[in-house]
Amino acid sequence: MGNLPADVTSFVGRRREVTEVKRLLSTGRLVTLTGTGGVGKTRLALHVAADLQRAFTDGVWLVELAQLRDPALLVHTVAAALKLADLPGSGPAAVLAGQLKGKQLLLVLDNCEHLLDACAVLAETLLRAVPGLRILATSRQTLGVTGEHIEAVPPLSLPDPDTPLPPGAAARYEALRLFAERAAAAVPGFTITADNQTTITWICRRLDGIPLAIELAAVRLRALSPDQLLARLDDGYRLLTTGSRAAPPRQQTLRAAVEWSFDLCSPTERSLWARLSVFAGGFDLEAAEQVCAGDDLPPGAILDLVAQLVDKSILSRVEQDSQVRYELLETIRQYGYERLREQGEHTTYQRRHRDRYARLAARFMAEFFGPGQLAWFTRLRQEHANLRAALDFCLTEPGEAEVALRIAVDLRVYWHATGFLSEGRSWLDRALALAPGVTPARVRALWVDGWLTLIQSGPDHATALLEEAGRVGRRLDDRLVLADTTLASGVAAMYRGDVRLATGLLDDALARYRALDNPLGTAATLIQLPLAAALVGDADRAVALGEELQALSEAHDERWYRATDCGASASRCGGRATGPGRAPWPRRPSGCSVLSTTGSASPAAWRCWRGSRPLTGTTTARPGCSARPRPSGRRPEPRCPGSGRWPATTTSAGTRCAGGSASGRSRPLAGTGPNSTWSKWSPTRWRRSSPPPPRRARTGRCR
Structure with missing residues (x-):
C-alpha cells in the first residue's frame, strides 16, 4: 500500500x-x-x-x-x-x-x-x-x-585521480559506477577502460561526486569524448544545462539546483556565500571573519551566518584534531564566485584573501624555528590550496607580483620540508619574471629560488640564480642574503666534492648567521658543517657541531632540524657521541612526528649515507636506532625508538647498532673526490618534485 x-x-x-x-x-x-x-x-x-x-x-x-x-x-x-x-x-x-x-x-x-x-x-x-x-x-x-x-547525505565516493586503479577497480567507487551506467544508457557499449579511467575519475571529481551533475555530464557523451567533456567542465553550469524533462525544474539542470539553494538564503547569507567563494580547499571561522566581514557583515555576525549556511547544506563542516573547518563544493563555490563578479566585488575580496594568507606565510616564517613546528606544518598543508589561490591572484592581477615574491619566500622552509620544490620554484620563477628591478624582495626570492634549485637539481642549475642573488645582495648590503648565499655556495661545493672549500664557506656562513643572531640560518649551517668535518676526518669537531645544533634546537624547542640531524650524526660521528663522558643523543619522538607529518627526509642524512657507504662497519647510528642494509644500493630502513615513524634516509648503510657501539675510528671517507659517487649524486634521488601532496615517508619500526 x-x-x-x-x-x-x-x-x-x-x-x-x-x-x-x-x-x-x-x-x-x-x-x-x-x-x-x-x-x-x-x-x-x-x-x-x-x-x-x-x-x-x-x-x-x-x-x-x-x-x-x-x-x-x-x-x-x-x-x-x-x-x-x-x-x-x-x-x-x-x-x-x-x-x-x-x-x-x-x-x-x-x-x-x-x-x-x-x-x-x-x-x-x-x-x-x-x-x-x-x-x-x-x-x-x-x-x-x-x-x-x-x-x-554526502557526495558519491571517488578514487584519488593520481593513483592508478587496477583493472576492474572502478566498480568500487560509486561516482564512477554511476557515470558508467548513465553513460552506457546514453551511448550503448560505453565502459570504463584503462585508457579513459583517469579522465572519468577527473570528471567525477570535478563535479564533486554529485549524482545530478554526474548524470547530466554522462548524457553529454552523446556528443563529446570523455577528454572533450573534461576540458569543457571549467564552465560546468553552461555545459550541464540539459536534464530530464520529467524532473522537477530545480533538478533539470545543475544551475537550477544551485539557484534553488541560493533563493532560499537570506540577503546576508547570499552575501557571505559569494564572499566565501574566494577560498580554495576550505577555511576556518577566523579566516572567514577576516576576509568576509564588512560594513554590512560585522565580524560578530559571521559565526551565526556560517552556522546557517551549514544548516542549509551550502557549507560542509569538517572536524579534524579538535579544529573545525568549512568547505564549499566546487559547484557551489563557482556559483558564489559568479555572483561576486556580478556585484563587482571579486577583486576586493580576492585581495583580502591574499592579504590573509600573506600574513599567514609571514607568521610561519617568523615562528617556524620554535615549538609550534608540527602544528605549523599541519596548518600549511591544510591551507595549501588557499596559498596557491593567493599566489595566483598576485601573478594575474597587475602590480601584485612583489607580494607573490614575499609569500613564496616566506614559504621557503615549507616548500623544502614537504617536498614541494618544483611548485615553490615555479611560483618564484613566475614572480621574478614579473617583478624586475633591484629590491629586497627580489634578492631574497633569487636566493630562495637558487636554494630550492640547488637542493632539487644540483649546483650546475642553481649557479646563475645564486650568483645574481650574491651580486644584488652586495649592492643592497643585505647581510642576511649574503649569509644565505654563502651557505648555498658551501653546500654547492659539497655537492661537487670539494669538501675543504665547502668547509671554509660554511664556516663563513656560520659566522655571518651568528653575527646576525639568526637561529634558523645557524641551524641550517649546523646541519651541513658537521658532515663536512666528518668527511675531512675531524670527528671531534663533527660531534661538537652536532651537539651545538642539538643545544640550539633544545633552546628554541624546535623539532625539524633536530630530527633531520639525527641521521646525519649517525654516519658522521664514528660512535664518539656515545663514548665516555658524552651523553647519547636524546630520543625525539616529536621530531620523528615532524618528519612524518612533512613527508620529509633530511638531505644531509641522505647525502651522508651515500658518502659513507665505503665505511660499512666503521660508523654508528644513534643509540637505539638500527638500519637494515638493502641490496643494490637502496636506502636502509631505520628503526626509531619512541615513535613508529622515521624516514628511510637517516642512517648509514651496513650499520647495526643496538647500543651505539662501534669502532670509533675516524678518517676521511672514501670516495669523496671530484669523481666520487658523492659528487655524482643528484638530490632528486631523495626529493619528490611533483606538485601533488607527497605521501608520508616510509616509517620505521619501534622496539
Whole structure:
C-alpha cells in the first residue's frame, strides 16, 4: 500500500547510508536527510522507503513539496497524497491527525527546505497524535523538531585521480559506477577502460561526486569524448544545462539546483556565500571573519551566518584534531564566485584573501624555528590550496607580483620540508619574471629560488640564480642574503666534492648567521658543517657541531632540524657521541612526528649515507636506532625508538647498532673526490618534485 513511484533507473551505491537511515527509523520517528542540491537525498529516501514497505501495514506514502509555495496548503497536500477526504478550512492538522490515529505508516516529505516552519509544525503535531507514524524528510536544512535524527547525505565516493586503479577497480567507487551506467544508457557499449579511467575519475571529481551533475555530464557523451567533456567542465553550469524533462525544474539542470539553494538564503547569507567563494580547499571561522566581514557583515555576525549556511547544506563542516573547518563544493563555490563578479566585488575580496594568507606565510616564517613546528606544518598543508589561490591572484592581477615574491619566500622552509620544490620554484620563477628591478624582495626570492634549485637539481642549475642573488645582495648590503648565499655556495661545493672549500664557506656562513643572531640560518649551517668535518676526518669537531645544533634546537624547542640531524650524526660521528663522558643523543619522538607529518627526509642524512657507504662497519647510528642494509644500493630502513615513524634516509648503510657501539675510528671517507659517487649524486634521488601532496615517508619500526 502506498504511492511510491517505480524506479526508472538503477540505484547506485549508498550501502552505508541505506543501512544507517533504516537504523535511525527503527529507533526514532523523524529522520531528515540533508545535503546540497543534487546530492541524491530524494533518491535515497525513496529507496529506503521502498525497502521498508512491508514494515508498515498502512503503507509508505510520498508527499512531493517542491512545487508547493503556500505553507497554508501543506496539510491539504499531505492529505491528498494519502488519498484522504478533503479537510476543513479550520484546524486541518488536527483533523488529519485524527484520520491517521491508529495507523502504521511511513510518510516521506520530500523537499521541505522552502516550507521549514510549516513542515516542522505539522511533523510535530502528527508525531504526537499518531504513535504508529514515522516520517522520513528530505531537506537542505534541518526541521529543528524535538527528536529529529539527521543523516547528512554526502557526495558519491571517488578514487584519488593520481593513483592508478587496477583493472576492474572502478566498480568500487560509486561516482564512477554511476557515470558508467548513465553513460552506457546514453551511448550503448560505453565502459570504463584503462585508457579513459583517469579522465572519468577527473570528471567525477570535478563535479564533486554529485549524482545530478554526474548524470547530466554522462548524457553529454552523446556528443563529446570523455577528454572533450573534461576540458569543457571549467564552465560546468553552461555545459550541464540539459536534464530530464520529467524532473522537477530545480533538478533539470545543475544551475537550477544551485539557484534553488541560493533563493532560499537570506540577503546576508547570499552575501557571505559569494564572499566565501574566494577560498580554495576550505577555511576556518577566523579566516572567514577576516576576509568576509564588512560594513554590512560585522565580524560578530559571521559565526551565526556560517552556522546557517551549514544548516542549509551550502557549507560542509569538517572536524579534524579538535579544529573545525568549512568547505564549499566546487559547484557551489563557482556559483558564489559568479555572483561576486556580478556585484563587482571579486577583486576586493580576492585581495583580502591574499592579504590573509600573506600574513599567514609571514607568521610561519617568523615562528617556524620554535615549538609550534608540527602544528605549523599541519596548518600549511591544510591551507595549501588557499596559498596557491593567493599566489595566483598576485601573478594575474597587475602590480601584485612583489607580494607573490614575499609569500613564496616566506614559504621557503615549507616548500623544502614537504617536498614541494618544483611548485615553490615555479611560483618564484613566475614572480621574478614579473617583478624586475633591484629590491629586497627580489634578492631574497633569487636566493630562495637558487636554494630550492640547488637542493632539487644540483649546483650546475642553481649557479646563475645564486650568483645574481650574491651580486644584488652586495649592492643592497643585505647581510642576511649574503649569509644565505654563502651557505648555498658551501653546500654547492659539497655537492661537487670539494669538501675543504665547502668547509671554509660554511664556516663563513656560520659566522655571518651568528653575527646576525639568526637561529634558523645557524641551524641550517649546523646541519651541513658537521658532515663536512666528518668527511675531512675531524670527528671531534663533527660531534661538537652536532651537539651545538642539538643545544640550539633544545633552546628554541624546535623539532625539524633536530630530527633531520639525527641521521646525519649517525654516519658522521664514528660512535664518539656515545663514548665516555658524552651523553647519547636524546630520543625525539616529536621530531620523528615532524618528519612524518612533512613527508620529509633530511638531505644531509641522505647525502651522508651515500658518502659513507665505503665505511660499512666503521660508523654508528644513534643509540637505539638500527638500519637494515638493502641490496643494490637502496636506502636502509631505520628503526626509531619512541615513535613508529622515521624516514628511510637517516642512517648509514651496513650499520647495526643496538647500543651505539662501534669502532670509533675516524678518517676521511672514501670516495669523496671530484669523481666520487658523492659528487655524482643528484638530490632528486631523495626529493619528490611533483606538485601533488607527497605521501608520508616510509616509517620505521619501534622496539
